[in-house]
Amino acid sequence: MEDKRQESIQKLNDLIKDVKVAMLTTIDWGILRSRPMQTQEFDFDGDLWFFTSSETHKTEEIEKDRRVNVSYAAPDSNTYVSVTGTAEIVNDRAKIEELWNPIYKAWFPDGLEDPNLILLKVAVEQAEYWDSPSSTLVQVAGFVKAIVTGERADGGENRKISL
Amino acid sequence: MEDKRQESIQKLNDLIKDVKVAMLTTIDWGILRSRPMQTQEFDFDGDLWFFTSSETHKTEEIEKDRRVNVSYAAPDSNTYVSVTGTAEIVNDRAKIEELWNPIYKAWFPDGLEDPNLILLKVAVEQAEYWDSPSSTLVQVAGFVKAIVTGERADGGENRKISL
Numbered sequence: 001m002e003d004k005r006q007e008s009i010q011k012l013n014d015l016i017k018d019v020k021v022a023m024l025t026t027i028d029w030g031i032l033r034s035r036p037m038q039t040q041e042f043d044f045d046g047d048l049w050f051f052t053s054s055e056t057h058k059t060e061e062i063e064k065d066r067r068v069n070v071s072y073a074a075p076d077s078n079t080y081v082s083v084t085g086t087a088e089i090v091n092d093r094a095k096i097e098e099l100w101n102p103i104y105k106a107w108f109p110d111g112l113e114d115p116n117l118i119l120l121k122v123a124v125e126q127a128e129y130w131d132s133p134s135s136t137l138v139q140v141a142g143f144v145k146a147i148v149t150g151e152r153a154d155g156g157e158n159r160k161i162s163l
Numbered sequence: 164m165e166d167k168r169q170e171s172i173q174k175l176n177d178l179i180k181d182v183k184v185a186m187l188t189t190i191d192w193g194i195l196r197s198r199p200m201q202t203q204e205f206d207f208d209g210d211l212w213f214f215t216s217s218e219t220h221k222t223e224e225i226e227k228d229r230r231v232n233v234s235y236a237a238p239d240s241n242t243y244v245s246v247t248g249t250a251e252i253v254n255d256r257a258k259i260e261e262l263w264n265p266i267y268k269a270w271f272p273d274g275l276e277d278p279n280l281i282l283l284k285v286a287v288e289q290a291e292y293w294d295s296p297s298s299t300l301v302q303v304a305g306f307v308k309a310i311v312t313g314e315r316a317d318g319g320e321n322r323k324i325s326l
Contacts, residue, residue, distance in 0.1 A: 023236055023243065
């Protein structure tokens with residue numbers, strides 16, 4: 001079980017590590033909104049981490065509804081990944097300093113001096129990807145591979161796809 | 164009002180016309196899932212149209228919950244678009260034939276002969292985009308531009324961003 005989890009984590013890490021921007025979809029007053037997020041510079045270990053600002057609207061949305069989707073689109077390699085998870089705002093200076101990388105200055109010019117700099121953590125519950133170079137919508141169903149890296153929190157087990 | 168709607172439609176068309184694959188996020192038993200969709204080859208007129216197969220799982224999801232998000236990510240031009248809308252499955256042969264383009268054969272090899280070929284229509288209610296080359300998360304809020312091309316169906320007016 002633990003081996004399978006590690007294998008899934010490694011696979012998802014391989015898929016997303018070169019995608020620099022992901023789209024984060026949240027539920028906002030009943031509608032779905034997405035926005036670009038700079039992806040992490042370190043290996044994925046089961047949780048996705050994003051730097052964000054406490055002044056953005058999405059932090060409010062996540063406080064109201066923690067269910068999110070993170071999609072990674074890499075048209076050049078025809079790789080598309082859907083990650084389903086539960087988001088959480090983490091305002092922990094030690095963790096912020098641990099994960100900080102100067103590359104994030106492109107998005108946060110003040111870096112660690114920015115008092116609004118916080119982390120958004122997404123605990124990954126399910127992931128699917130499409131990586132066939134000639135992937136067609138008809139084939140997609142057959143190509144869907146699911147990576148389950150944790151237990152679903154909402155009891156919707158009937159839709160859980162397991163390796 | 165009609166002029167503004169036309170202007171918004173034109174702007175959104177300009178933003179998305181070169182993005183070949185979008186990610187469609189749906190609500191599936193309470194969780195958010197996304198998948199790649201080949202985008203339309205014709206101009207956007209207020210509704211987004213996608214070819215799909217009646218045998219895919221997303222058609223069931225949309226029948227249960229019509230709220231969707233369509234995200235367009237174009238890393239090369241650093242353009243990211245979020246479209247919020249209401250989806251509908253359209254199984255209308257005349258419309259299918261009208262919108263069909265041989266380029267879709269890459270995804271649907273049997274083309275118009277495929278009995279499962281159907282359309283997914285997304286009535287666009289709201290769109291936001293980020294197109295600054297040096298777009299940062301801090302700046303993003305200021306750069307958000309909203310394109311409202313229709314009325315919201317769920318009454319969540321307090322979050323509606325209007326031009």
